[in-house]
């Protein structure tokens with residue numbers, strides 16, 4: 001049920017939420033007798049429990065309360081007295097936030113902030129500071145990367161490097177030709193990515209092989225660029241960051257998430273896929289929760305572009321504070337050379 005909610009990936013597991021509710025109830029009234037129930041549909045025990053008398057609801061869920069009474073009636077149970085509570089206004093709603101106090105607003109406000117603590121990476125030099133930017137297909141990574149470029153970061157696009165490393169004459173070209181054969185070579189003598197894509201995205205074994213050939217060369221090129229930049233912050237944009245284990249070469253991982261429905265509609269509009277093909281592409285990838293679980297900072301490029309920019313600006317300003325702390329010695333990182 002929670003998957004229909006905005007930024008549901010931030011919602012804690014049901015057991016944690018039950019524990020928090022229980023602690024809250026104990027805190028405000030230790031004598032209270034209560035039972036906290038997990039619900040798997042919009043009604044829960046309210047439609048079957050004959051000991052219940054009263055249902056406390058919010059003004060916006062009155063319809064739900066009436067539906068519960070309808071079902072109780074059909075189940076030969078007495079109707080519940082409905083007690084609607086007034087909604088409390090959000091005193092300072094930001095753009096795209098709800099006008100009432102709500103947990104959606106709390107989740108929106110987490111965007112651009114550190115949601116999982118940053119464990120100092122002592123295996124890489126402290127400068128430049130490396131951000132791994134990842135996320136699912138069409139989740140807005142490139143847009144976020146562009147805002148970061150505007151703010152002064154050096155952005156490395158791994159998709160582009162991936163295309164470069166198997167250009168004719170480059171290190172991976174022969175290896176791909178030997179393994180996949182002439183069928184992947186276009187008339188102009190270059191690798192035909194459309195054909196290669198069709199082969200690897202329909203066969204995991206082939207994708208693993210392609211990755212094993214190409215990833216070490218992408219990483220080498222990324223390290224090369226990092227070693228030669230004069231920027232203080234480098235952003236490595238890679239959809240495959242976490243699958244390739246490149247986060248170990250970063251100080252932080254940032255990710256983008258947008259609702260699944262929106263991703264599918266972008267794939268249909270941007271990539272010209274049918275809805276069925278778009279769903280298949282999304283399902284072939286790790287779920288959005290995977291990216292959020294592994295990320296320190298999350299963006300949701302779902303609304304107007306300027307609002308994405310605001311999320312990125314917030315993250316950037318907070319990042320400057322962390323980098324300053326690192327240089328004051330409050331956070332630890334190795335001084336040594338990158339390897």
Ligand SMILES: CC(C)(COP(=O)(O)OP(=O)(O)OC[C@H]1O[C@@H](n2cnc3c(N)ncnc32)[C@H](O)[C@@H]1O)[C@@H](O)C(=O)NCCC(=O)NCCS
Pocket residue numbers: 136137138158159162163193194196197200207210211214215237238239240241
């Ligand atoms: C499979 C290939 C030939 C498809 O080329 P094509 O031009 O059609 O797509 P493009 O490179 O622009 O990638 C589009 C998207 O596909 C996804 N994707 C690409 N490679 C992979 C991969 N190895 N594993 C999972 N998803 C991938 C990403 O979401 C990416 O943003 C090409 O992506 C490729 O050579 N991939 C292997 C190298 C790689 O991992 N590159 C990604 C580095 S981030």
Ligand SMILES: Nc1ncnc2c1ncn2[C@@H]1O[C@H](COP(=O)(O)OP(=O)(O)OP(=O)(O)O)[C@@H](O)[C@H]1O
Pocket residue numbers: 135136137138139140141142143144239266270301302303304305308
């Ligand atoms: N805030 C936004 N509002 C509306 N559309 C957006 C927004 N951000 C991105 N888009 C659109 O969504 C699509 C995907 O965005 P983008 O290319 O940045 O994603 P991506 O994660 O880099 O994609 P991929 O990895 O698939 O190349 C683009 O067509 C872009 O115009």
